[in-house]
Amino acid sequence: MENKKVISVVLAAGKGTRMKSNLPKVLHPIYSKPLLGYVIDAVNGTGLIRENIVIVGHGAEEVEKFVKEYTNNAICKLQTPQRGTGDAVAKAESLLKEFKGTVLVVCGDTPLIRSETLKDFIETHEKNKSALTVMSAIFDNPANYGRIVRNEDGSLKCITEEKDADSTIKRIKEINAGIYCFDKEVVFPLFSELKCNNAQGEYYLTDIVAKVIEKGMKAEAYTLKNNEEIFGINSKTNLAQATKILNARTNAKLMEEGVTIVDPETVYISPDTAIGKDTIIFPNVYISGKNTIGTNCKIGPFAHIRDGAEIGNNVRIGNFVEIKKSIIKSNTNVSHLSYIGDSELGEHVNIGAGTITANYDPVLKTKTKTIIKDGANTGSNSVLVAPVTMQENSMCAAGSVITKDVEANALVINRAPLKIFKDWVTERLKKGESGGK
Numbered sequence: 026m027e028n029k030k031v032i033s034v035v036l037a038a039g040k041g042t043r044m045k046s047n048l049p050k051v052l053h054p055i056y057s058k059p060l061l062g063y064v065i066d067a068v069n070g071t072g073l074i075r076e077n078i079v080i081v082g083h084g085a086e087e088v089e090k091f092v093k094e095y096t097n098n099a100i101c102k103l104q105t106p107q108r109g110t111g112d113a114v115a116k117a118e119s120l121l122k123e124f125k126g127t128v129l130v131v132c133g134d135t136p137l138i139r140s141e142t143l144k145d146f147i148e149t150h151e152k153n154k155s156a157l158t159v160m161s162a163i164f165d166n167p168a169n170y171g172r173i174v175r176n177e178d179g180s181l182k183c184i185t186e187e188k189d190a191d192s193t194i195k196r197i198k199e200i201n202a203g204i205y206c207f208d209k210e211v212v213f214p215l216f217s218e219l220k221c222n223n224a225q226g227e228y229y230l231t232d233i234v235a236k237v238i239e240k241g242m243k244a245e246a247y248t249l250k251n252n253e254e255i256f257g258i259n260s261k262t263n264l265a266q267a268t269k270i271l272n273a274r275t276n277a278k279l280m281e282e283g284v285t286i287v288d289p290e291t292v293y294i295s296p297d298t299a300i301g302k303d304t305i306i307f308p309n310v311y312i313s314g315k316n317t318i319g320t321n322c323k324i325g326p327f328a329h330i331r332d333g334a335e336i337g338n339n340v341r342i343g344n345f346v347e348i349k350k351s352i353i354k355s356n357t358n359v360s361h362l363s364y365i366g367d368s369e370l371g372e373h374v375n376i377g378a379g380t381i382t383a384n385y386d387p388v389l390k391t392k393t394k395t396i397i398k399d400g401a402n403t404g405s406n407s408v409l410v411a412p413v414t415m416q417e418n419s420m421c422a423a424g425s426v427i428t429k430d431v432e433a434n435a436l437v438i439n440r441a442p443l444k445i446f447k448d449w450v451t452e453r454l455k456k457g458e459s460g461g462k
């Protein structure tokens with residue numbers, strides 16, 4: 026616990042008007058995980074965090090509910106009304122009274138920030154013994170960002186928001202990434218000095234920089250190497266762009282680890298999915314949520330793996346197969362057109378084409394489990410109505426609806442008996458010719 030000495034403040038109270046959505050901005054998902062979840066994971070991933078304080082406002086109840094369910098080291102603090110980023114951080118004061126040390130401020134809408142970067146940022150801030158460090162980046166098109174204004178000797182002077190900037194300042198390409206570290210004890214008292222006499226009538230967190238410098242304390246900028254990390258989400262277009270960037274990053278990492286991805290452009294894999302080496306991912310595969318997939322598997326083309334799949338080694342998940350919250354042990358095949366949800370499949374199971382695990386009771390709105398043990402087989406187009414178990418090496422015939430448990434080594438058939446009407450067609454034709462009915 027010795028290392029966990031930093032407290033983070035995550036700004037997540039803003040409305041996100043440009044999302045044109047009823048959902049609070051930070052709850053918009055990428056692969057079923059809200060943007061805020063990515064930020065919390067990145068912050069916690071530094072290994073330096075004692076606690077996260079999430080500043081909530083717009084959609085506070087929903088955001089708070091998510092935070093409570095998602096992590097046990099975060100608390101929410103309400104900011105109403107939202108009077109600017111400076112006011113937002115100041116809201117954390119009552120929770121920081123006893124705290125001595127570094128506060129990290131991040132925004133809840135920048136899901137691409139990486140733990141490694143935040144860790145280096147915090148460590149640089151502490152090593153340089155600065156009172157405050159702000160993360161900056163060099164942008165060819167810096168429009169809409171706050172600009173980092175430096176003195177002639179290159180030292181940091183202040184941050185000026187675009188809306189308050191003159192044409193000289195607007196030409197500055199170094200922008201404020203919106204991520205800060207500061208020493209709580211020396212910087213927090215300055216928040217009470219913030220004024221809102223600016224173009225937006227808000228209390229700007231950015232004004233803290235000039236205040237720190239005015240007091241003769243050390244403030245520096247840390248320049249980010251990879252600009253995409255601070256890509257902020259303001260619109261649905263941004264959400265799609267972030268998904269692409271995140272995906273390229275995830276796929277590149279998986280390929281480096283020995284996963285074969287035939288066409289990375291069409292393969293979407295959530296960063297919370299682990300995949301073993303020599304597994305081949307064919308085109309048009311979508312994998313969201315937290316999953317593990319072993320080695321030597323073949324996934325796709327056109328497969329959909331949702332949250333909570335635990336897939337062993339040498340498993341085949343073929344085309345038009347959907348897997349959700351299921352354990353699939355090694356050497357098992359689900360090759361075509363099947364839905365496997367809330368299920369446990371043993372080893373050497375073969376799931377015939379078009380098998381459905383019917384896991385949902387729409388009356389009671391509950392989900393129940395299907396268990397298919399080692400060596401069992403399902404025939405094509407069979408429906409297993411959960412809760413149901415097929416024991417070891419049992420078989421179900423094609424087209425069967427299975428509503429009862431099947432014992433080991435048994436064959437189960439549940440379909441109308443086959444009838445063949447000999448010469449039916451010729452007789453029907455004859456009747457037609459004689460005008461008979």
Ligand code: UD1
Pocket residue numbers: 036037038039040080082104106107108109110111112113132133134169170171172184186200201202203228229230231257
């Ligand atoms: C802010 C910075 C700007 C920087 C940019 C980087 C200020 C004044 N400006 O501008 O210099 O380049 O971020 O993206 O800080 N929020 C609250 N409560 C509020 C206002 C905002 O929690 O009262 C939250 C928002 O939800 C958001 C974050 O703070 O997560 C940033 O707010 P936003 O309005 O997006 O700031 P920008 O105008 O982009």
Ligand code: CA
Pocket residue numbers: none
């Ligand atoms: Ca703003």
